[in-house]
Amino acid sequence: MKLAYFLGCTIPARANSYDAAARQVAKRLDIELVPIEGATCCPPVSIRSLDFKSWLTIAARNLALVERMGLDVVALCNGCYGTLKDANHILRTNEKLRHEINSTLEKLGLKVEGVKEVKQFTEVLCSDYAKSKLLEKMTKKLDGLKVAVHYGCHLLRPSKIVEFDNPEMPRKIDELVELTGAKSIDYQEKLKCCGAPVLAVNERVALELTKQKLLSAKKAGAHCIVTTCPFCGIQFDLFQLKVEDLIKESIELPMLFLPQLIGLSLGIEPQALGLELHRVPWDSIQELIH
């Protein structure tokens, strides 16, 4: 399988461990990730908040670059995924907007029709192809590990555009996590936002949401929280330290990106998965990996 790889800007700037783990896992699944020459920021909802046309045109340019490659595109970040998926939907369904955007792209020598499919890396991991291959190659059992799965809003909603899983009761990542022998636990705030999208506007509100998520997962007995988005990941890892300062209480709940958890079950060295780079140490779960 060959996919155009949309890296975005937050992962290389703030979550390289996610990129490292995804590439390691992709290699073992015989998935080739091809870089997109000239790609830029997706751009995120914060730009959509300021100006819809600016957001749509830049997203359309990224999609036009992918179209030229003749491949489906896969994003690692839920933010990039949400943007590309939604923009692709708009461009394919709204002729007037597509025409207008193309008149701008024309000046850059590009044209957009809309790509066949925009995928999130998690969708690839949850496919039957990947699951059967993973089962073949898993060498470590993660029995006894209790995982709080966090899907991230833009992997689930708006569901009529995303179409990944049931938006009120998703199961796909939980099932994938349980292939490793780990248990996906239920926790009250499972579907709630991590707080990251509010960070640039009001840090205190963002931290409040992060606090609710972390404490809820911890209370339900989770050993770690697993996510598929760099924004959510940073919120649960780096900002966990700020939440601890705020509530004057330690939480110490390690955050793992989904490919890191899968990577561990495949027997990939923790260092190659970038686990040492996280701010909340993952030591507490090491002994649960046999």
Added chain:
Amino acid sequence: MSDREIEFKKPIRTADLDSQFKNEVAKTYEGRTILYCYQCGTCSAGCPVLNALDLMPHQIIRMVLLGLKQEVLESSTIWLCASCYLCNERCPQGVEISNVFFALKNIAAQHHIIPKGLKQLAENLLRLGATAEMTEFQEEERGDLGLPAVPKADSQAIQEILCRTGLDKLIEKKNQSQEEEK
């Protein structure tokens, strides 16, 4: 209790309402579903940031329909929206509330209301073609992880696009209004 100081709410005067505001929102792609709202409050019931809001999401929608333009554009609610789309998902009338909020923020930005943090992100995008900036430290980190160097974003293409769509002037305008305040 009976002696407590009463704070009188400002009455809404029909003469102060902007009856065209709802149409201004409804004619945009993002705001096109707003007129379907029947005020059930489901959006507010599920909103993850509700406790931090000065006005609840369904109130914002109602205020747009009434024409309380200034109050809506000055409300912190529209900017605290996490764009989590839970309200879109649950609205029985198919109102895309998160998208309506994008439309409202776009209009607020045209009226020079832009939170500092978002302006910074837009400036990064204009300058680098990226909202998050990589430093040497991260480049080194990528090397240690055996990751390939990140191809440079085509920031020139981004600048051309944003000059055409006007985002460059939109955030400049804010600069001017800030200076005028000083």
